[in-house]
Amino acid sequence: MSALQSWRKAYGALKDTTTVSLASLNSDFKDLDVAIVKATNHVECPPKDRHLRKIVAASSMARPQADVAYCIHALARRLAKTRSWIVALKTLVVIHRLLRDGEPTFREELLNFTQRVQILQLSNFKDNSSPIAWDYSSWVRTYGLFLEERxxxxxxxxxxxEAERLPKQGQGTExxxxxxxxxxxxxxxxxxxxxxxxxxxxxxxxxxxxxxxxxxxxxxxxxxxxxxxxxxxxxxxxxxxxxxxxxxxxxxxxxxxxxxxxxxxxxxxx
CATH class of the missing domain: 1.20.58.150 (ANTH domain)
Known part of the structure; x- marks a missing residue:
């Protein structure tokens, strides 16, 4: 690993730590904010399930609509502010997992939100940290378009x-x-x-x-x-x-x- 890559990794970890600390101090939804930051941090690995479970719980039917709306707002804010392809991609993964594994309340609230703010259309997103990051940025934009089309x-x-249960006609082998x-x-x-x-x-x-x-x-x-x-x-x-x-x-x-x-x-x- 080059010195520049080591510096970027350390800088990303510092940003994550700072963001978690601010969320813990200033947010009325601190547990959710901390889970979102940890699930979408600068570490180049998939979001951890324990953080995803907290986000899924925060967007469930058992929670008030305002809580679900805040969850989407927090994810949109994370996506809009970052210039790291890792953070952007992991945020899209979280949204995708919520669409697949979460409850209908999240999908319905996200539909309402995207009528006002097109958070998944990332045509201007680009990570300029390295030439390789340009390839990753291109795929992040493509992935966002797929989720928007979904x-x-x-x-x-x-x-x-994806949630559709495919019915069978009769009791035969159809x-x-x-x-x-x-x-x-x-x-x-x-x-x-x-x-x-x-x-x-x-x-x-x-x-x-x-x-x-x-x-x-x-x-x-x-x-x-x-x-x-x-x-x-x-x-x-x-x-x-x-x-x-x-x-x-x-x-x-x-x-x-x-x-x-x-x-x-x-x-x-x-």
């Missing part, structure tokens, strides 16, 4: 694709299917483009350069890839449903369906 998809579908298999034509034409756009964002999360071999990036990428199965299932079931309904559609709806088929064909080859 929220947009939920806004249209009105349910979380495979589980997604809600898109049962939708009417209008709901299909509205939901399928949103699902396909989410899949584009997921495919676009391939890391490049130094980010391709970084452990922290790979950890976050694994969270993204875990969502691919249900997205693919929802799209495939929706395509089957569209085929069944295609010849009954009015012409303008049939043209929309053809565009969905075209995009589906393109995505198969990506």
């Amino acid at each position: 929220l947009q998809c939920f806004r249209i579908l009105k349910y979380d694709i 495979k589980a299917h997604s809600q898109t298999r049962e939708l009417d034509s209008q709901a299909l034409l509205e939901q399928m483009p949103a699902l396909q756009q989410l899949l584009y964002r997921l495919i676009g999360c391939r890391p490049e350069g130094a980010a391709n071999t970084n452990y922290l990036v790979q950890y976050a990428l694994a969270l993204v890839l875990k969502e691919s199965f249900k997205i693919y299932c929802a799209i495939n079931d929706g395509i089957i449903n569209l085929v069944d309904k295609f010849f009954e559609m009015p012409r303008h709806d049939a043209l929309k369906a053809l565009e969905i088929y075209r995009r589906a064909g393109q995505q198969v080859n990506l």
Whole structure:
């Protein structure tokens, strides 16, 4: 490790210690603030589960809405202020874990918050500490776009694709299917483009350069890839449903369906 890298590591640790001390002294939500700082510190490793559990508990249905709103505000503030790719990526991981493992209250409050403040659109984020950090920064921006698209998809579908339990028809050996298999034509034409756009964002999360071999990036990428199965299932079931309904559609709806088929064909080859 070079002297410059050692200095940056020590400086990051000092900033984390200072931030924890300030949160302990000044915050009305000191336990939550301390957990957020510790979960998103400058150490290049995934957030620890014990800190994540405290954040999940603070955003649960058992807590007042104001507490959930403060949790989101604190995460947004952490993300907006940092210029460290490590802190930014770990904050996005915390948000992603809360979306996956937390209760619906967090997702609903985050939807309301992002209508006012686009915290996940990190187009201007860049860690200038080293050329390698530029590769990491690029992936942080891409990851933020995926999470933003995930929220947009939920806004249209009105349910979380990852939390969906795939029902089975009857008691035989039929495979589980997604809600898109049962939708009417209008709901299909509205939901399928949103699902396909989410899949584009997921495919676009391939890391490049130094980010391709970084452990922290790979950890976050694994969270993204875990969502691919249900997205693919929802799209495939929706395509089957569209085929069944295609010849009954009015012409303008049939043209929309053809565009969905075209995009589906393109995505198969990506």
